[in-house]
Amino acid sequence: MITGDMMANNEAGAKSKHAERSKEIFKTSLIGIGVNVLLVIFKAIIGLAANSIAIILDAVNNLSDALSSVITIIGMKLAGKPADKKHPMGYGRIEYLTSAIISIIVLYAGVQSLISSVKQIIHPEKAEYSTVSLIIVGVAVGVKLLLGLYVKRSGKRVNSDALIASGTDALFDSIISASTLVAAVIFLTTGLSLEAYLGVVISAIIIKSGIEMLRETLSKILGERIDAELSNAIKNTVRGVDGVRGAFDLVLNNYGPENYLASVHIEVPDYFTAAKIDEITREIQRRVMDEHGIYMVAVGVYSYNTKNDEAAAVRSEIEKLVFAHEGVLQLHGFYYNKDKKAISFDFVAEFGVSRTVEEEIRREVKEKYPDFTLDIAMDTDISD
Numbered sequence: 001m002i003t004g005d006m007m008a009n010n011e012a013g014a015k016s017k018h019a020e021r022s023k024e025i026f027k028t029s030l031i032g033i034g035v036n037v038l039l040v041i042f043k044a045i046i047g048l049a050a051n052s053i054a055i056i057l058d059a060v061n062n063l064s065d066a067l068s069s070v071i072t073i074i075g076m077k078l079a080g081k082p083a084d085k086k087h088p089m090g091y092g093r094i095e096y097l098t099s100a101i102i103s104i105i106v107l108y109a110g111v112q113s114l115i116s117s118v119k120q121i122i123h124p125e126k127a128e129y130s131t132v133s134l135i136i137v138g139v140a141v142g143v144k145l146l147l148g149l150y151v152k153r154s155g156k157r158v159n160s161d162a163l164i165a166s167g168t169d170a171l172f173d174s175i176i177s178a179s180t181l182v183a184a185v186i187f188l189t190t191g192l193s194l195e196a197y198l199g200v201v202i203s204a205i206i207i208k209s210g211i212e213m214l215r216e217t218l219s220k221i222l223g224e225r226i227d228a229e230l231s232n233a234i235k236n237t238v239r240g241v242d243g244v245r246g247a248f249d250l251v252l253n254n255y256g257p258e259n260y261l262a263s264v265h266i267e268v269p270d271y272f273t274a275a276k277i278d279e280i281t282r283e284i285q286r287r288v289m290d291e292h293g294i295y296m297v298a299v300g301v302y303s304y305n306t307k308n309d310e311a312a313a314v315r316s317e318i319e320k321l322v323f324a325h326e327g328v329l330q331l332h333g334f335y336y337n338k339d340k341k342a343i344s345f346d347f348v349a350e351f352g353v354s355r356t357v358e359e360e361i362r363r364e365v366k367e368k369y370p371d372f373t374l375d376i377a378m379d380t381d382i383s384d
Contacts, residue, residue: 021158021258025076028154028163029069032170035147036066039140046136050184055137057113057199058177061206062144064109065169068102072162075101079256092256099161099217106169107210110203117199124196137181145174159257161220165213172209176202226252230292231383234262237291241283243268243276245304248332248346250383252294262288263298265333270303277301302333302346311336314369318345321364327353329381344375351381 039062047055075098083090152167154160179202183194231250238247246267253261266284268277281299288296305311314336322331327350334345343365349357358378365374 021160022076022080024154024158025160025163026073028151029072029076029166032069032147032151032166033066035143036062036069039144040066042136043140055180057116057202058173058180060113061109061173061176061202064105065166065173068105068162068166068169071098071101071105072160072166074098075162076160089255089261090259092259093221093254095160095162095256096217096221099165100214100221102162102165102169103210103214103217105210106165106213107207110206110208110210113199113206114203117196117203120196120199124193134181134184137177137184141174141177141181144170144177148172148174161217161257165217168213169209172205176205220254223254226250226383234288234292234294235264237287238264238266238284241280241287243272243280244284245269246302246332248302248330248348249300249379252383258293260294262294262296263300264296265300265302267302267304267332269306270335271306272303303335305334305336308336308338310338314343315345317368318343318365321368322347322361325349325357325361327357340373341371342373342375343369346377346379348379348381 040059043055043059043062047059075095079090079092079094079098081091148167148170150167151163151170155163155165155167179198183198187193187195230252235247235250238244244266247264248267249263249265251263255261264284266280268280272280284299285296288294311334315334318334319331322328328347329350330348332346332348334343336343347361355378358376361378362374362376365376366372
């Protein structure tokens, strides 16, 4: 449970972090808009003057990049809306929708470019280049390369999928522009026109990029596996609290970039009182928030035996049975109650392992301890 004090103590820090992130996204997007608009103007003029379909398509692609930056800003503003009764976890997931829209724009631009290129192959028109136009295109290649590196780096720094997508697209554009320049040089030196065919290649690259970006964004909307590095870091933080022997079953629910709610199970000695467990739970929440900026909304508790030496021997025997099954990764939450004749534990199995394994393990343990009541659960491997 998140306490009022925790929310109050971290609200100022969270707002400050969000403001800095929003400022970085806004600044980067504005730079992207300005640079792309200038590139659109220059390339459109050159493309029309030289009758070059490849350069004109490149200009259209830059226009879509400028639109992507505008959408990124709008998405950021909407995602920053404060939480309300209908959306108590805020609007952070709008950023994922923004990334999806940008991906669709890139995909649409690629399809339209492909159509125009095919028409140019069927009805070819001779291109006419000048030295000045080639110099400008060459400069545009360098500008687009620098812009792509800058936007992508900023996106990674502030964890913005929209900026990363825009930066990646800009890097593709620099390659496309370089290819256009090469085609122009080939035409001038050999008289061989590759304009339309290059347009098809450019279109294919754009379409592929759009599909990949869309697939990645949809994957995040659906919900991806917890990042192993973050998962291990959080578990190490939890295990670092005095009295906690193990941390298991970590679940992170994502409500937008930099906005997670988490839950975890811990193992503590069987002699801990409710007051002691409450103290530990609050300490876990504080540390996870301070070190990772994540709200730990729930902490489940497993107790382990400290008063019964026989429990260790029983656990060892049961572990041999459990780990004999292929795909079993971990056993935790083990507790042995001789007086009540009860045994309980959870085990983690890899994805793809049949649920029948749980019944097989239950049957094997029951055969070995027929007089005991069993509470066995098979957990899914959702975190490292």
